[in-house]
Amino acid sequence: xxxxxxxxxxxxxxxxxxxxxxxxxxxxxxxxxxxxxxxxxxxxxxxxxxxxxxxxxxxxxxxxxxxxxxxxxxxxxxxxxxxxxxxxxxxxxxxxxxxxxxxxxxxxxxxxxxxxxxxxxxxxxxxxxxxxxxxxxxxxxxxxxxxxxxxxxxxxxxxxxxxxxxxxxxxxxxxxxxxxxxxxxxxxxxxxxxxxxxxxxxxxxxxxxxxxxxxxxxxxxxxxxxxxxxxxxxxxxxxxxxxxxxxxxxxxxxxxxxxxxxxxxxxxxxxxxxxxxxxxxxxxxxxxxxxxxxxxxxxxxxxxxxxxxxxxxxxxxxxxxxxxxxxxxxxxxxxxxxxxxxxxxxxxxxxxxxxxxxxxxxxxxxxxxxxxxxxxxxxxxxxxxxxxxxxxxxxxxxxxxxxxxxxxxxxxxxxxxxxxxxxxxxxxxxxxxxxxxxxxxxxxxxxxxxx
Numbered sequence: 001x002x003x004x005x006x007x008x009x010x011x012x013x014x015x016x017x018x019x020x021x022x023x024x025x026x027x028x029x030x031x032x033x034x035x036x037x038x039x040x041x042x043x044x045x046x047x048x049x050x051x052x053x054x055x056x057x058x059x060x061x062x063x064x065x066x067x068x069x070x071x072x073x074x075x076x077x078x079x080x081x082x083x084x085x086x087x088x089x090x091x092x093x094x095x096x097x098x099x100x101x102x103x104x105x106x107x108x109x110x111x112x113x114x115x116x117x118x119x120x121x122x123x124x125x126x127x128x129x130x131x132x133x134x135x136x137x138x139x140x141x142x143x144x145x146x147x148x149x150x151x152x153x154x155x156x157x158x159x160x161x162x163x164x165x166x167x168x169x170x171x172x173x174x175x176x177x178x179x180x181x182x183x184x185x186x187x188x189x190x191x192x193x194x195x196x197x198x199x200x201x202x203x204x205x206x207x208x209x210x211x212x213x214x215x216x217x218x219x220x221x222x223x224x225x226x227x228x229x230x231x232x233x234x235x236x237x238x239x240x241x242x243x244x245x246x247x248x249x250x251x252x253x254x255x256x257x258x259x260x261x262x263x264x265x266x267x268x269x270x271x272x273x274x275x276x277x278x279x280x281x282x283x284x285x286x287x288x289x290x291x292x293x294x295x296x297x298x299x300x301x302x303x304x305x306x307x308x309x310x311x312x313x314x315x316x317x318x319x320x321x322x323x324x325x326x327x328x329x330x331x332x333x334x335x336x337x338x339x340x341x342x343x344x345x346x347x348x349x350x351x352x353x354x355x356x357x358x359x360x361x362x363x364x365x366x367x368x369x370x371x372x373x374x375x376x377x378x379x380x381x382x383x384x385x386x387x388x389x390x391x392x393x394x395x396x397x398x399x400x401x402x403x404x405x406x407x408x409x410x411x412x413x414x415x416x417x418x419x420x421x422x423x424x425x426x427x428x429x430x431x432x433x434x435x436x437x438x439x440x441x442x443x444x445x446x447x448x449x450x451x
Contacts, residue, residue: 039340040068041348044086044093048073049291053365060357067344077208080411094337094345098138099328100406104130111137112335119349122372130330138330143371145323145389146286152305154281157194158187177314188255198257201274201283202266209267210418212284219405221245224315233407236443242435244313253425260425287385308388322392326403409445416441
């Protein structure tokens with residue numbers, strides 16, 4: 001089995017945002033023998049940011065093909081549990097996500113072999129796929145990026161202040177954690193001048209809402225530990241770069257619009273709303289966050305002002321660090337459903353990635369750049385965060401942080417890490433205890449995985 005890391009120049013034109021999402025059903029339920037013969041599609045989606053957009057996609061697919069399609073979205077942080085529940089039902093998902101090699105080991109008995117599928121043929125880099133022996137069981141459909149999203153209108157206002165604490169004149173001149181820390185703390189001192197409630201949006205820790213920290217932020221120290229050891233996985237980690245994690249996490253907590261003691265009640269949607277309404281200048285999230293911003297009533301952030309900054313943590317050489325770019329979501333077809341439903345699911349994927357309507361959705365409201373040869377270089381979404389991400393990927397002087405969180409032991413590890421971080425944020429756990437608990441949990445969960 002293999003799933004090679006995928007940051008390559010060939011992928012600059014290939015990125016598909018996570019999520020064939022939605023809630024409920026798109027299109028009409030099958031009412032005729034003809035519709036039944038065509039099979040139907042039921043996609044269990046991982047993310048909720050694009051639920052209404054995917055309702056529209058599903059409806060158009062049904063209208064154009066006559067194939068019924070239903071899209072259901074699991075609640076935040078509950079995908080594994082929801083998938084387990086749905087796969088036990090008579091009407092199982094025909095399409096579902098796995099989050100890389102670890103996810104494949106859990107769900108491999110349900111994954112159909114896609115080596116003869118059209119979408120595998122279209123995949124620009126076959127090494128990106130999840131394989132086992134001669135079979136192909138998961139195909140990546142989302143190459144994305146995340147970092148610190150900032151409102152350039154606010155940062156320009158800061159850099160125009162006559163008494164700012166730094167000599168630089170633009171946020172893009174920030175190239176390391178020390179400079180970022182100086183700027184952020186000085187912005188906090190000037191928050192009234194800047195018209196903001198805090199520099200960063202809320203560090204969300206409501207149940208199921210901590211993935212930006214226990215997954216995305218934790219990816220950085222794991223990436224650097226793997227890199228230092230020359231490996232791509234470990235049964236036990238030392239958490240060598242825990243102080244770097246603490247650097248940026250403390251910066252978020254101490255310069256936010258929400259007191260650390262209150263973060264346990266905050267969710268990602270609230271955090272993104274704080275940014276969209278101009279109450280804060282920065283937020284950690286990915287290119288998918290654009291949908292959460294422009295869709296919000298009361299959004300004041302102009303499209304030209306939303307940009308990315310790398311997540312600097314104080315690691316040596318980070319001046320050349322770019323964004324965190326990769327994929328965690330691989331599409332699988334359920335081999336337990338009927339042949340007709342499997343075929344209908346393949347037809348949906350072919351429609352999405354090759355039809356005029358499907359490609360228009362990818363480049364439009366979905367904000368995707370699929371990793372398939374059916375898309376030309378000029379077929380890229382107008383999502384401003386995608387455009388900025390591509391500029392980082394095109395910069396040969398920078399390296400991207402690969403998404404190594406696909407090798408994390410389990411969802412339980414991430415859940416436990418989230419609980420440790422919340423306890424720390426609220427002053428109920430020391431950082432040394434966070435480090436000890438995290439390394440112990442990683443080792444124990446990896447051991448369970450090996451059984």
